[in-house]
Amino acid sequence: MSEIIIKKVNSKKDLKRFIEFNYELYKGNPYAVPDLYLDLANTLSSNNAATEFCDFQPFLALRDGKVVGRIVGIINRKANKTWNLKSVRFGWVDFIDDRAVSKALIEAVENWGREHGMTTLQGPLGFTDMDPEGLLTEGFDELGTMATAYHYPYYKEHLEALGLEKDADWIEMKMYVPKEVPERLIKVAEMVMQRYGVSIRKFKTARQLRDAFGQEIFSVINEAFKPLFGYSELSKKQIDQYVSLYLNFIDPKLVSTVVDKDGKLIGVGITMPSIVEALQKAKGKLFPMGWYHLLKALKWKHSDHIEMMLIAVLPEWQRKGVNAIFFYDLLPYYINGGYKWVETNVELEHNDKVQSQWQFFDPRIHKRRRCYKKALN
Numbered sequence: 001m002s003e004i005i006i007k008k009v010n011s012k013k014d015l016k017r018f019i020e021f022n023y024e025l026y027k028g029n030p031y032a033v034p035d036l037y038l039d040l041a042n043t044l045s046s047n048n049a050a051t052e053f054c055d056f057q058p059f060l061a062l063r064d065g066k067v068v069g070r071i072v073g074i075i076n077r078k079a080n081k082t083w084n085l086k087s088v089r090f091g092w093v094d095f096i097d098d099r100a101v102s103k104a105l106i107e108a109v110e111n112w113g114r115e116h117g118m119t120t121l122q123g124p125l126g127f128t129d130m131d132p133e134g135l136l137t138e139g140f141d142e143l144g145t146m147a148t149a150y151h152y153p154y155y156k157e158h159l160e161a162l163g164l165e166k167d168a169d170w171i172e173m174k175m176y177v178p179k180e181v182p183e184r185l186i187k188v189a190e191m192v193m194q195r196y197g198v199s200i201r202k203f204k205t206a207r208q209l210r211d212a213f214g215q216e217i218f219s220v221i222n223e224a225f226k227p228l229f230g231y232s233e234l235s236k237k238q239i240d241q242y243v244s245l246y247l248n249f250i251d252p253k254l255v256s257t258v259v260d261k262d263g264k265l266i267g268v269g270i271t272m273p274s275i276v277e278a279l280q281k282a283k284g285k286l287f288p289m290g291w292y293h294l295l296k297a298l299k300w301k302h303s304d305h306i307e308m309m310l311i312a313v314l315p316e317w318q319r320k321g322v323n324a325i326f327f328y329d330l331l332p333y334y335i336n337g338g339y340k341w342v343e344t345n346v347e348l349e350h351n352d353k354v355q356s357q358w359q360f361f362d363p364r365i366h367k368r369r370r371c372y373k374k375a376l377n
Helices: 012-025 037-043 077-083 099-115 154-161 183-196 206-225 236-246 276-282 290-300 322-336 352-360
Strands: 005-008 054-063 066-076 087-095 120-123 135-138 165-176 199-201 255-259 265-273 305-313 341-344 364-375
Touching (some): 012 054, 012 066, 012 087, 077 087, 206 255, 265 322, 322 352
Antiparallel strands (some): 120 364
């Protein structure tokens, strides 16, 4: 069998091959959701604000000139300092079902990490928590999401054969939208608002939301997520980038902001109609017709389910029932909009603060993801 060649991605041509390999590998797979080409191209470039504190290097695995695998090595200096690590991350990993390919890819990142003084390998992880994280280990027959990556079942076998071990697991929940807002939820939410003087603030347009709370939303996220596994605090430049990229096209009806008696933002729940079917139809490209599928899913004919992109509450307001207010606010929009079910983003398997908020529903775990680790001897 021909030799596996590892090549560093240092040109637009190679980056194009890197991105499109995922499209080829999962072509026809009904559960995989392709990355938007332009989005990933910007992420893996100096345009990404995270490069202020991250070094990265994408790699391709080639056999007879054909791409058979890909991976990105990332050193997040900020996260390493926060968590007292010397860790090199790997992300955006894909490969054919060939142990020689996966071995060559992992070794490429290990060697690159050693060259930069790293002593531990971790992944799959991105630059920050805003990127896809974790390897899919359960739920291979479930539709993917915008915020996560799909992986074939053999990935897990390959990584574990290379000596990688569990570092942390995340779960994803699926919940069905009830026909009416549960009475118990109404009572809890109204009691919390009356007791603490907090209230819901809604906006008519995405621009109004962005102008009022664009920066504050991500400040709340930083404070709320700070204790979570591997979290890397978002910088001012990153926040500006995310506000510009994402807060301009969300539906403000499906965003819940909770403020204290002085009008200060204390919590936010960002949800949106799933656009995964539109991304599948677009096949990762905006042109010639990808833009139409995405715009249709966002504006004219939404899917039958909602994705909970994130829920964040300031630490001092956690465990006081603020999360109940989000669903008190959002459920009527889900019901009136004809949505059938809701999917959560990834949440750490032992994060009881997060999982307790689903007490008003009938959730089931339908996916599991794993971050692996390995000591670099």
